[in-house]
Amino acid sequence: MKAVFMTMLTAWLTTHCLPAQPIAEAPYSSPVNTDTMIAHFKNEAENLFGYTLGLHAHLCTHPELSWKEFETTRLLAAELDAMGIPYRILKRGTGLIAVIDCNDPDAQTVILRFDIDQLNVAEEGKKLYPSGVKGASAACGHSAHTAIGMTVAKILLPLRHQLKGRLVIMAQPAEELITDPGCKYMIEEEGILDFPNITGAFGLHVTPNYQSGDIHLAEGEFMASANEMDAVFYGKSGHVQGQKNTRNTIHAAAEFITQLNIIRSAHSDPFQPLLLACTKIHSNTWANENSNLVPDTTSCTVIFRTLSLKYLEEMTRRIRQIAQNVANSFDQQVVFKEFPGIPTVKNDPELTRWSREQLIGLLGAEHVKPADPRMGGDDVSFLSHRIRLVYLRLGSGGAPEFEFPLHDKQFQVNPACLPVGVSALAYLIYQKMAL
Template sequence: MGSGRCVLLALLLRLLLLSEPPAGVSAAGSSSSFLGEAKDAEVFQWMRGLRGRIHEHPELAYEEFETSRLIREELDAMGIPYKHPVAVTGVVGFVGTGGPPFVALRADMDALPIQMCSLMGCRSNFVMILQESVEWEHKSKVSGKMHACGHDGHVTMLLGAAKILQRHREDLQGTVVLVFQPAEEGAGGAKKMIEDGAVENVEAIFGFHVDSENPVGVVTSRPGPVMAGSGFFEAVISGKGGHAAIPHHTIDPIMAASNVIVSLQHLVSREADPLDSQVVTVSKIQGGEAFNVIPDSVVIGGTFRSFSRESFAQLRQRIREVIVGQASVQRCTATIDFLDDKVSHFPVTVNSEDLHQHFVEVAGDVLGSNNVRTRQPVMGSEDFAFFSEAVPAAYYYFLGMKNESQGPLKPPHSPFFRINEEVLPYGAALHASLAAEYLAQAHTRSAAAQAQGQVHDEL
């Protein structure tokens, strides 16, 4: 009897799978055809125009009103419904059936302030506000602000993916959630989007970043931790100021700060497991107004990063202990602020093991398997990490955009940063494919599970 049930179950499952179209297949063909659609001259020029308009008018965290308006206009033109505002300026669109399963695609919208300090110091009266240093037709029109991290490209490629998905909406077996997120650059936009319900009922989410180091058409990622968790600290070390010619009448906070900075470096070199990547960097030191005066206090600040919650908590504790202890050795006092209420601390960005296999298969189909490569984790951080904590499965990848014939690309957060627009069709097509294939496979799994339950009930 048991063998008969197994045979019947197998036959029913086979019939079910044969009755369903293969994952990702539509009237227009498989999702590998999405790249051809994205490379269509009309679509490509549309994306280039969008990216140029966004780039000309960069907006900082929670100020992305014009960017948000442009996104909504494009979604309206495509006939895609959306929610707005979400997290002040965010937009959440919906393509497909409107029902489960739900898979999300995320793009960040905010630009960066571009500043440079003179050789005399970085106090407000010495700050030089710079314009973008790349000369092109859509150069930033806002002094001191620039899309120097590629978010204008991210928004453009998500809108490109939306256009492709909307063309195939009748073939989608669930709903793609389009997440246009404000304030990625340290202001906790992802967290606010989650709090406002942007990923409610979403079971998987994909995000990406343009990559200056790899060629166009190459993507890199890995399962597990892919970007570090990050925190920030600021400390005021106080002593007793006085004339530099009579230091014995002072309590020198500069000397104390120097010892603190050196000792903080020992937290990684002497206390951390060499196989557990960690970073402590002091990137700010301010104190003193004259060459012959020892100041009353010095301010130092920096960042700490790791790939585990345990290491992160240990670093935070030891940073406090080292600053207070070393200041005390030099007869100074110290107060430490970890800036929890002022700067967003990002958790570790962790990629789902299951979605990694999905990514490798889909990206291989779209781009070619030789263009899907593994990368090492990086100590940079991303607020996509909040999505990786809030959504059952999350995946973040890097999209190459280098073209050797055009010369090297500058890294992000530089006034010389630029995007090679050849990347736009690749990001749009891959994002659309990841979502469409996920829904098709989820539908097949669900149908198979239901069939198995029905067979069991009947027997």
Template sequence: MQQEILDYVDSLAADLQHWRRDLHHYAESGWLEFRTATLVAAELHRLGWQLQMGREVISAEHRMGLPDAATLQREEQRAIEQGALTEWLPHFSGGFCGLVATLETGRPGPVVAFRVDMDALDLNERLQDDHRPFRDGFASCNAGMMHACGHDGHTTIGIGLARTLMTFAAQLNGTLKIIFQPAEEGTRGAKAMVEAGVVDEVDFFGAIHIGTGVPAGELVCGCDSFMATTKLDVDFHGVASHAGGRPEEGRNALLAAAQATLALHTLTQHSGGSARVNVGVLRAGSGRNVVADRASMKVETRGGSNQVNDDIFARTQQVIAGAAAMYDVEHHITLMGSARSSQPTAPWVRFIRQQAAQIAQITSRVDSKNQAAGSEDATWMMERVKARGGQASYLIFGCDLSAGHHNEKFDFDESVMATAIKTLTLLALNIDQYREEEK
């Protein structure tokens, strides 16, 4: 039966390619995945999965980095024009573009959940013949939105996994969940789903990614190098005045922002581990002869542990408040994204490594790997699962890439999608074997 399942996944290759290329062509950025979410919902409903959607699985008050109402409305209309299924759209309207699919087998067993993300990046794709998506006619048709991180592949993996698990449901036990998450880029979406309770009953959890510099054929069974992060926008509000005639009547927001920028970049020392602060954007002023009454900054902090990041973020807020007070201006901080640092659960990682040994396309299996110091908001889900007594890990499936992630020429070897589906299917199929071994 196990070989039959692996052969079945191989038979899906053409369908997987079609799904991936369609999603790539109609790339949608975070909280704007209207078309993507409706197509996923329709397909999983057709397969017989139970669905929870939109506000059922996303806490409105915990969404971060949400586009303004005009953008949400405009992009929803754009999605309709590009084939979003209007019968499903009300579930996702307003940017609630997440869903959770559940398969209850009716037989005793744990709750096993896998998370895939759906959003594209705010990036223009390369439109030249040296880029395969353009050459083969599936480059993004949406300006400023591109799948340059592989989330089109992740969503396709979720769809293929749903087909496979439902086809072989008679061989499964317990409850299976597939979480389709919006707005991973900028670490904006996972916390809102966690606060809606989507992983509260989960016993075993896995999030996935493809690529990330991991060589083709290698599986990282438990990536443990993600840094905790907090992302924030800062607005300073002062008083404008004539810079030559009445400078003393002004309150200079530009100077407050500049002072904060210089001070923030001194905060990167922490005895608890690695720490980062970056002011990536600073805008201010309206003219050379006007004391600037407005300034804005885009800032992020990171830490090698949750405690380090929390400490750096607290000091960041103090620095910003101090700079505002120094120049007698008001300030406002808006939280735009966050993620945690999370260590995978060792027994679950061992089981992942064991199951992956049965897949011919995986030629190397490692528990962890030194990665660049990035962040990933699936860590919110991992931490909640572990806090409630479950086990969690983050899997990276290596594959060949045409360019690095977040690059206008990004593309990947599509065969990795079947490899990921096989791995996740075996984890679900053989979960009782894990439980027996751990007794």
């Protein structure tokens, strides 16, 4: 533990307290042979491990929540200044877009995307890099994503004369906020997709139940949509002793929740994964606290996720139909409040197959494996339905203390996975942009 901490501390002091050293230019040449480049990227990832770990550790100890990543953004801006990479901070003051122009910049654009926000989850257990912010932590793994992404930029910058096109670094805020997702904002308000000739985007997510050192890929849709709906029942309030003259909305809500199981038993496709749950229920009364009053309003929040947008539309219709039937049977009204949510994440099949071949050459076939479909969502999905995306799953487990699930209070990233993520993304982008 002490050795790891000293490595991190030395890297941090070197980066932030000593004068920045200019990054040496790599001489222009056509890409050298594959074996040489594989060795180069592996060596660079290992040589910069202290830098990657230092950045990851700092973000773990200084977590910032969605749309509040101001200090994180300032830190990334300072790092880019030291590298000499131009950037623009987003209009909302958090997150940024940086650009590395290579030969013939308009020939193609490749996007390197990573998320920079953390979670409002209080930590438990012993951590390598415990949070210094009450009620917030790096339980989502985004600290590792950011550290890996910045190290990739550091590795590729000196090689830009061997590359063709433009590398766009997308440091995205607010991945965790389903009602105001940062990726959608960067597309609609910041023009992240306005660069010419976008040929692909690359990113990754740590995965604690995969072995550290392994990369997992899937073609097509492999992460679920994430959607919410409030069904709000309106009845008639009154004193409980006169309930025959009331319309109790709690009774309607309870029946609605029970009947949601009908979707699973009678209407769901057994070959389509479906996550369906009521996660919130709230009723009001006249005084908002008296137990002898029948509430006239009850809202139920329903979470539902699928791996198919078409199936998502069908499930939305079924949920609304059940709620309406229940409201009618209880002589009540129901109003729906739907939140936009996020679509499924899908990897471009052709680019994913190409990436798998490249990664097998880099890591060996034993470390490049299929990714199983998951019901977790990620707002990188907004990119995946507009441009070609390859989103890797980076194994970050390997020991019991690193195998708690994402968003768990005891989750932490195995530092051993960091160089693997760095070399994988750097090598893929290099090969995609090589002259």
